[in-house]
Amino acid sequence: MSDSNTTYFTNPSTFILLGIPGLEAAHVWLSIPFCAVYAIAVLGNFTILFIVKREPSLHGPVFYFLCMLAITDLVMSTSTIPKMLSIFWFNSREISFGACLTQMYFVYCFSGMESGILVAMAFDRYVAICHPLRHSTILTNSVVAKIGLAVMLRSGILTLPYPFLVRQWPYCRTNVIPHFYCEHMAVVKLACADIRVNSYYGLFDLLSAIGMDVFFMAVSYTLILRAIFRLPTKDARLKTFGTCISHLCAISALYIPDLFSSLIQRFGHNVPIHFLILITSVYQLVPPMIHPIIYGVRTKQIRGRLLQLFTHKGA
Template identity: 85%
Template structure:
């Protein structure tokens, strides 16, 4: 969207215009103003309905996964520990952006402090990488369970699972650490108005009065590192899994064994497809309307947290049976 057009749009719903804000030079402003979805201000209330519904489903579904795994001792194993990690990351990921988006849509609460903006940015990038790392850990669990079934309990012990989880958290946390520091170092002398519903890294640094190429390069490096590294390990795991499956004697045995991987494959698709589509649209969809790109980002923040508990709740027999027992017990 051209900057001139954006300036004209802002003046229609803020008590001050962007030109007024430009009269004051500042570095590291105390607050930013989030516009929500520029160009669709009149439809904010209607847009909030599906987003609120999806967020409610994500919260309910992921808390249900955590509750069932905690209450059922038979689910205390590596796959379900990793699933709980995925549920927690989904909850924090969606909660870090969606409530603020809804407050913009419902209450016109557009201000966010500079520190809160940097914190939100860090959590979004950190949790995005964490979810990808957890899927790699789950691929490792499937590999060991299928290729080395007799040694599964001795290879993936609780201490090993804890170390894997810690490694996933540390990697994502360290890779996301440069984002707030890179953003904080620039002077912001143009405006403090962000054309987005959350503090997206690129949307914020575009306001800086400096050469921000290092931010773009690091963002691309982070994306390629996480997606490339994790995609490679997942591909290697499933190559070995498929080789083991094809060596099974009967078709029924092959289908039954591969069926244990379906939930994980669906979870991978639910995360990577929206992520890749969103990243490609933001980087190469220069001719697309700004509001479309922002809507794509919003969908990316909610689709995986909504689909992950649904996928595992439907596809995983232990969780499905335990959930039915809970409802049956309540009815009786």
């Protein structure tokens, strides 16, 4: 392409988000389940935070980690879904370059934090099952706070290169992003440059953060299962393993859509783009909605407190 037909702009003032390309006619209908799921996620996570704050008996490590997970879910989903709904409802497709980079940072940062918090919760389950008498002395409030800070710093530092890498490239021909949010690779594919460094760093981030988290969770559950199988009765084994079900469901809700989405993005070259973006939206929406439901249903203390609230209001 000749220079006269190519316009370079290192920092475009705005990008245009298409939403879900190929399904524009269905945007209004798609907004209904997306809005409902987002509302459930917001209500559920705020309910978790409210109950834990109000109930002194829930002021312990596992519930502090649960609150961290709730805050992370709220920020991650709110970083993308309101903009998606504004595209679907009001055709509000423009997003400034700075807002695009900020959104990208928040999505990847809090996604990494969510994974780290699940590792912390796996560690809590390991201590509770393998060293029950030392649980309160090992996981003190100070240790929980340090773990939370470490998770936040790790994710914040690993995510920092994304906006800087995106910002350095010149962009040409178009500023239209075929997505509902500023997904890293969807943005850099618009650059007139060799973007392999972005792809390599994304893979490094995935392997170093998610890979490390999966490894530590696998080690934790290997030790947990070994301790469970040493218990004398089947009932004791089932009861002890039952305390891990909520956490295992939370892990599945986060990693299965993420893994599926990552594999399709890298290897599914013939997959329709609207299908790929719908899978991404599942990753953005499902974990924040599912986590409070899982812990609300499976955790006796939270379930009991919820029943008390509704019974009190109905009395």
